[in-house]
Amino acid sequence: METPRLTAERIREYLAQGKRFDGRKPEDFREISIEGNVSNKAEGSARVRLGKTEVIVGIKMGVAEPYPDSPNKGNLMVTAELLPLSSPRFESGPPRFPAVELGRLVDRAIRESKFIDFEKLCIKEGEKVWSVFIDIYSINDDGNLVDAAGIAAVAALKWTKMPKYDEKEGKVIYDEPTDKKIPLAKDIPICITAHKIDGTIIVDPTLEEEDVSEAKITIGATPDGVISSMQKGSPAELSIEEVHEILDLTEKIRKKVFLKIEKFLE
Template sequence: MMKLLASGKRLDGRGLLDYREIKIENGVVEKAEGSALVSMGNTKVLVGVKIETGQPYPDLPNQGALTVNAEFVPLAYRYFEPGPPDENSIELARLVDRGIRESKTIDMEKLVIIPGKEVYVVFVDVYILDHDGNLVDAAGLAAISAILNAKLPVYRVKENGEVIKMDEYVPLPVQNCPIPVTMVKIDDKILVDPTLDEENMASAKLTITLTKNGEICAMQKSGLGAFTLDEIVEAQKIARKKSSEIREKFFREWC
């Protein structure tokens, strides 16, 4: 592999900065308000969006609520085990949540039914179906795809304060489109969209999530190795270019 990397190639034939083939299928879960299945090479992630009503967070009485959960299905990878969420699934959910929340993807102030009392609660559930590397990008793309095609059930408030669900749906109030771009460092090379084998060889991993305006809304580094300042600057340039390409190809009509 090291000889290939030195020549600018990878085991699967890609260049160092190339993504695997990305496929996005929307509306794959009939009973969800929104859903998407993303395939990134052999990595497959399903996201479902459910929307219910509930009480707002005490410190955000005039905003809706967002909850992101991730589940690693045991059949996706030999080391995934059934049971409560482990640190890997919690970390993935946190990264997806941060990209959505910090970019203000959803206008949460428009998800209020009764200020301080009842709001919409958006549940984003991430399911890892097949793990061959770069779960963050696949999960992030599936989450934003599911949010973009989600339908918000309409509720009306009667004069007596009773909340009635109508037989009517409208799109979620979406105002941004965050795209995560993950890179790893192997020796002195930066690789985009690492496979599982490449992640296992890497000394460090960096995910940069960017808004539709090219602003960084989330950044996460993992691994025992380090990126130099010059490498981080270069990684930001790569992430801007790649996120723009993905947005243009898959989300042009929305953002």
């Protein structure tokens, strides 16, 4: 099931005049709303709606051995599942590339921005550290799951209350959440994905626009403009000028998005 060619044609015609079907300008995001406490069994959770797109993210924590190359640092694992519930296009079964890509893009935005202070998640060097699991689920896919998931991951991390750890028994007691928060940096990473359609750069595409997109690039950066992760997706090429345009555009958009989500995150 794909967007019909006629619709695709019309999307391009509109964009040539700087217009979109839902009345937005190319650089406009849809309405964003964020809710917490989606699941009280998670240590932290958030639901993000971006227009009709909806994702939920839950944080689980556990105690595990550190990786040999980082004996004094906590572990991070980000997985994403494109639930068949969320779109007629998704099927059950092992994760396919779009789900893997979604998890990895959010993983790198969080990890590379040093948003989580992993050294503070060390319990005993070389033996025991906290593991943070970020699990992303799509609930309704109307395009731009990545940016929505990035926001939801940050919100869920901010709201996480660490469970109690019984050091003698070596067990995590999930029923007794502490007031302790995951040590986080002040500046949050935000993912913005820009798409190129027929020479026009747009952000926050709907599903139809995503279908028409020729090239995309996801940028993870803090609101003050420090970029820490980037990935170009899809096979089409981008000129240097286009990359410049995307960098300038997303910097402005990131600030606007931050203002939109800031009030939810307090």
